[in-house]
Amino acid sequence: MSSVFDASVLAPHVPPGMPENLIIRPLAKDDFSKGYLDLLGQLTSVGNIDQEAFEKRFEAMRVSVPNYHIVVIENTETRKVVASASLVVEMKFIHDAGSRGRVEDVVVDSAMRRQKLGAVLLKTLVSLGKSLGVYKMSLECVPELLPFYSQFGFKDDCNFMTQRF
Numbered sequence: 188m189s190s191v192f193d194a195s196v197l198a199p200h201v202p203p204g205m206p207e208n209l210i211i212r213p214l215a216k217d218d219f220s221k222g223y224l225d226l227l228g229q230l231t232s233v234g235n236i237d238q239e240a241f242e243k244r245f246e247a248m249r250v251s252v253p254n255y256h257i258v259v260i261e262n263t264e265t266r267k268v269v270a271s272a273s274l275v276v277e278m279k280f281i282h283d284a285g286s287r288g289r290v291e292d293v294v295v296d297s298a299m300r301r302q303k304l305g306a307v308l309l310k311t312l313v314s315l316g317k318s319l320g321v322y323k324m325s326l327e328c329v330p331e332l333l334p335f336y337s338q339f340g341f342k343d344d345c346n347f348m349t350q351r352f
């Protein structure tokens with residue numbers, strides 16, 4: 188299986204009106220050759236990941252339960268990945284052994300911004316998270332992006348601390 192999670196799980200959550208030359212789908216193993224890591228490089232440092240390392244990490248994510256719901260948008264004409272976002276589900280004992288959803292690594296190719304692809308990704312992940320039964324979804328972002336994420340139901344409600352190594 189070449190998708191990081193089952194595509195049939197995603198389909199009901201995709202809002203209508205995707206442009207004809209774009210498809211939204213789970214991350215696939217051959218996205219290594221479709222510029223997925225270059226796209227992530229527009230978000231943060233990716234480092235040197237060769238195909239073998241990519242496939243090893245992909246496989247670990249694919250078999251993980253709960254799944255890594257890494258969603259990509261591909262331009263079918265250029266065969267390049269032009270946008271991506273992830274919903275990672277974290278299992279808990281609290282909240283009746285509930286699960287929390289974390290939205291991570293949201294990025295749209297710089298040439299494709301302000302065409303509502305980010306909105307498509309967020310609407311898809313919020314709907315998917317609800318259907319998976321998470322009791323809460325959260326994300327971390329810079330203050331400038333609070334207006335962007337608030338459109339999809341997120342509220343600025345916590346102090347966020349990090350420690351980097």
Ligand SMILES: CC(=O)SCCNC(=O)CCNC(=O)[C@H](O)C(C)(C)COP(=O)(O)OP(=O)(O)OC[C@H]1O[C@@H](n2cnc3c(N)ncnc32)[C@H](O)[C@@H]1OP(=O)(O)O
Nearest residue numbers: 291292293294295300301302303304305306326327328335
């Ligand atoms: C949890 C995380 O991953 S945080 C990291 C977020 N990612 C990044 O910062 C990477 C660089 N930036 C990007 O990839 C993109 O600019 C994104 C993902 C933030 C937005 O994606 P886009 O596809 O450009 O957004 P989209 O077109 O769907 O925007 C919809 C609406 O959101 C708002 N919006 C979009 N970008 C921004 C922004 N940077 N600041 C404030 N509002 C914004 C606007 O109202 C926009 O509608 P408009 O274009 O008609 O004004």
